[in-house]
Amino acid sequence: MLSVTDLRKEFGGLVAVDDVSFDIGDGEIVGLIGPNGAGKTTLFNTITSVHEPEPGARIEFDGTDVVGLDTHLIARRGLVRTFQIVRVFDEMTVLENAAAGAMFGSDASPSTEEARERGREALEFIGLDDKADTLASNLPIAQKKQLELARALASEPRLLLLDEIASGLTPGEIAGLTDTIRRLRDERGVSVFWIEHIMDAIMGVADRIIVLNSGKKIAEGTPEQIRANETVIEAYLGDEA
């Protein structure tokens, strides 16, 4: 589904992502972990054309090279992301926020009614439909994160990039969130690529984990393999797990 080859991104003299290659298959949940500054968000930003990679990189989504394609055109193809800092529109209702997602999705120009319907359906799936008419600014953080997921879902993603969606949540809220993400995959067939620092969240649900350190991919494997990997323990998990 997503195939990344030799992805490199430099900022001045700093190599933020250092020749990274990997694939994500249909229906997979893949975690992306690593210390602060490892290049995880830069990798997401480069995949979604927020940044341009250095020449020579290939980023293929469903066999099409998406390097240089506008972010909204990438989203229209089904590659959709959430952000590290929640970006709900505070002055809009929960339903209006969710409906806004539909405007950026696979269907380029749904009617307002269709967008609201898709938004409502996404809220039901996420379990936030009882808050449809609440102003987004009045939601607690856990529900803002659910709303971000609902908005992404309304855009009908095939691959969802999640950036630290579990941070700031209680263990109970994290369990609910990971359950929703698993349902997104199982019931909607959405693949997930998930940056997370909270190991309990990502290790329990990911099929595979990719580890970055100083821009380089230092390991890739099942959660069990990653937990036992000496290089990963030394670079990261020794402090975090």
Ligand SMILES: Nc1ncnc2c1ncn2[C@@H]1O[C@H](COP(=O)(O)OP(=O)(O)OP(=O)(O)O)[C@@H](O)[C@H]1O
């Ligand atoms: N727009 C930018 N301009 C210059 N340097 C940047 C820019 N974005 C990121 N960097 C640098 O690139 C490196 C990788 O940063 P990045 O945010 O991708 O790491 P990260 O793994 O997502 O970290 P964290 O876990 O703290 O979010 C860091 O050294 C960062 O300072």
